[in-house]
Amino acid sequence: MHDNAPDKEDVAAGPRQARRSLRRRAPWLAGLLAGIAALAALILFITHAGDITTFARQAANAKAGPLFAAAAVQALPYLITAFVWFLFLRRIGTPLKFMSLVPLSFAKLFADQAIPSGGLSGAAFFLFALTQRGVPDKSAFRTFVFTTSAYFLAFLCAAIISLIALSLAEEAPPALSASVSAFAGFFVLLTVLAGLAILYKAPMPAFLAGRRFAQKAAEFLGAAVADIRHMPGLFAKLGMLLLASRVMDGLTVMLISEAIGAPVPLFTGFIAVATASIAATIGPVPMGLGTFEAGMIASLSVFGVSVEDALTMTLIYRGLTLWLPLLPGFAILQREFLRRAGATAEKTDPDQA
Template sequence: MQQWDKQQISKKHTWRFRAWFAGILLLSGLIISVAHVGEIEQFVQLASKAHSAWLIAALLLQIATYFCVARIWQMALGQGGMYSSMLSLAPLGVAKLFSDQAMPSGGMTGTVFFFAALKRRGVPPDLCMGMMLVSLISYYAAYLIVAMASIVLLWFYHAINPWIISIYFCFCLVAVIIPVGTLMVKHLTKREIPKWIKRVPGALNLLQPFAEAPLDLLRNPMLIITTILLQGAIFILDSITLWVMLLAIGQHVSFFVAFPSFVLASIVTTIGPIPLGIGTFEAACVTMLRLLGIQLEPALTATILLRGFTLWLPMLPGLWLTRRELR
């Protein structure tokens, strides 16, 4: 009888957590949408003037990014002995993106949502952590590869300068320290963790789950290689979206102009202090496009259109999907 009571209490607490978490996310999403309603209106106005065929292409490209994410999760689940269709996992990608946007927290909000959603679907906690570890390692590995590729392109275009090199250097440090540090934590006891890490608010709570994550998935080379390729494909698809936006407003430029511009803007967002990179992404992307020969007005227009598809448009279905997943 006592065991049954404990289960009922646990279920009640879980339901309350989901209800509160969903409510906070929805409220935060509403606040962000209202605060940036001007940018959303600007996106709508610019989109109405662009060629519709290119806009449809951009939408399909963004949908493809969510299926890449879904494929990563599907493969990781399959290695853990569970199967889930890509159609059922793709909405999780949209909802996770909305969670990260609604409550800026370095991706932790999306992680909390991801665990809650998978737990609701009956996925064991250790498999969830293994999936997140694979996702983390493959993400930064792919990020480093596309960063190096963009540097080569900038060198080819003679667009390398000290501030670009400094940005890439800082990013490389972050991209190496985070995954390596996460793996190191697995081999350290709580007493052995450096004191400066313990002083960071919430750092132990963030690292502890990764420290307990199983390494079985990481020992599968084919899984790691495939997930790195899929993570890289997401960067490519986002870069193509920027290229398509340039084409939509009559700027017939090479994809190799859009690619390094998007990558550097993403890097600035990653290492910058501004949540979501609102303002910093746009400034970096426009600056790079200008550096590579695009005039200011079309560079700004294409960037705003890109952000509409990658940032603002997913928030609409994200509201509904988040509520559904945490119900």
């Protein structure tokens, strides 16, 4: 009679699991709310400090031509990222069609930005997508490590350039220059340590030596590190390509500035995006909400852009580079997992011949 009645322990388990899930998500949710609050406070402060009608008029009267051009330019970094993957996969003998990799760059952005995991979700999705396309696990891991390391090379170059530019700017606040200098120094130290790890292979700790998963991970990582050591020319080439995508970001800012009638040079846009990326990397807030915007507005202000103009440029830039690409990224991510589910269902269907 009571066979279908839920057990008291099962009933109690639901709320307990919900509370545990909420506790796991609490730091990310707190960071997200803090970022949204910081962004809202920043916008309110700037719009009240200046003329709110000027801000509204700039956003409403932005020229369509430069805005469409900025949106088109923003497609280039995704193409460059896919091309970087394409070049490395071809080099190691597991080539894929270039156009099959382009959607993955959008989906990886969604996985990196929208799923709170410190970038691990984007890495997991990338490895999953490559293996679904027939790339062996080891080759997929090598591709991820090699191209991600090239990305950090480009990031370091952009950080150093922005440091020099901010240090030479006459109106740079000491705190801004000091923070960028500290980050650049720390990043250079990490780069040196990573370089030493690549040149001199460290032995595996004794407590991991006998574990199968550790041996497999060490094998994959060793192959990936050997790629960087044995293909320095390709590594530098991919790093420069990814640095070019940073230049495309600067071009996007330049086009946005022309659209609102407050033009800035390409170099200023490049520095603004590079500095904002540093601020977002240092900050603990998901998607860099608030920290990215503050860093970009501060950088533009250093080069003589009014605070109201800088805010308008920053919000339009974030719309084009973060919020808009998340839509196709989500759709592509769903498609990838649905395709996997469909393939699994076909294999397990007993009616299939």
